Each structure stands twice: as C-alpha cells, then as structure tokens.
Amino acid sequence: MQGGLAQTVAFYRLRFPEGTCWSGRLNIAELWHGVRPHEQKALAELFHSLTTLPIDAEVGRRAGEYLRQFAKSRRVELGDALIAATAAIHKVELWTRNRRHYPEKDVEFY
Numbered sequence: 001m002q003g004g005l006a007q008t009v010a011f012y013r014l015r016f017p018e019g020t021c022w023s024g025r026l027n028i029a030e031l032w033h034g035v036r037p038h039e040q041k042a043l044a045e046l047f048h049s050l051t052t053l054p055i056d057a058e059v060g061r062r063a064g065e066y067l068r069q070f071a072k073s074r075r076v077e078l079g080d081a082l083i084a085a086t087a088a089i090h091k092v093e094l095w096t097r098n099r100r101h102y103p104e105k106d107v108e109f110y
Helices: 005-015 025-034 037-048 057-070 078-090
Strands: 022-024 051-053
Touching (some): 005 037, 022 025, 022 078, 025 037, 025 051
Parallel strands (some): 022 051
16 A cells, blocks of 8 residues: 555544444455555554455445356456455445456446
8 A cells, every 4th residue: 555554444433433434345355455565554544444244245246247247348356356346335435545456337436
C-alpha cells in the first residue's frame, strides 16, 4: 500500500468511524497474502475496525455474470469479480487503485 500500511490504517481511522467501512472476505485474503512481517499488527488493527461482508449465493451469481461478460474481453478474474459483486450487492463503494480491473457498470467507486 502506498505510503505504508501504518499510514493507511491511520487514514482509515480518521476517515471512517468504526463500523462504517466494509471489507469483503476476499480482500482480507489478498492483503494478508502480501503483508510484510512488520506490517501484520497494523493490518490486524485495520481489519478489526472493518465490517466484513459475506460472499453468499447472490454474490456468487453476480460474480458469475461478471465473468461471463468480462473474463475474455477485459480479463476479469474470479477474485475481482467476487469483490465487485460483493460491493454491488451490498451497495457499498469500492475503494481501489486498480479501477481497470472493474469494468462492471453497477459498481460504485469511492
């Protein structure tokens, strides 16, 4: 994360009161995959302050629709389709630096 994970956690805490920012379960796995040992505490604090949104049948179906529509033409992968579907179904804004990964028209961005 640009600027360091500790700065990102501090930004989230200032910008979003506890319980007003959400994360999909897939986002958690993605971030833990890339975390450095010295960032683990900050990442755990970040996820402690977030509400986790479920991946259920409705999200799975929407993600499948996204894959059918965009997998070949825009190279959308399963993870990004699930993240986009989670945001769309739960009507929350998606915060990403990689908007090109999300061509879906019903996804709102922060």
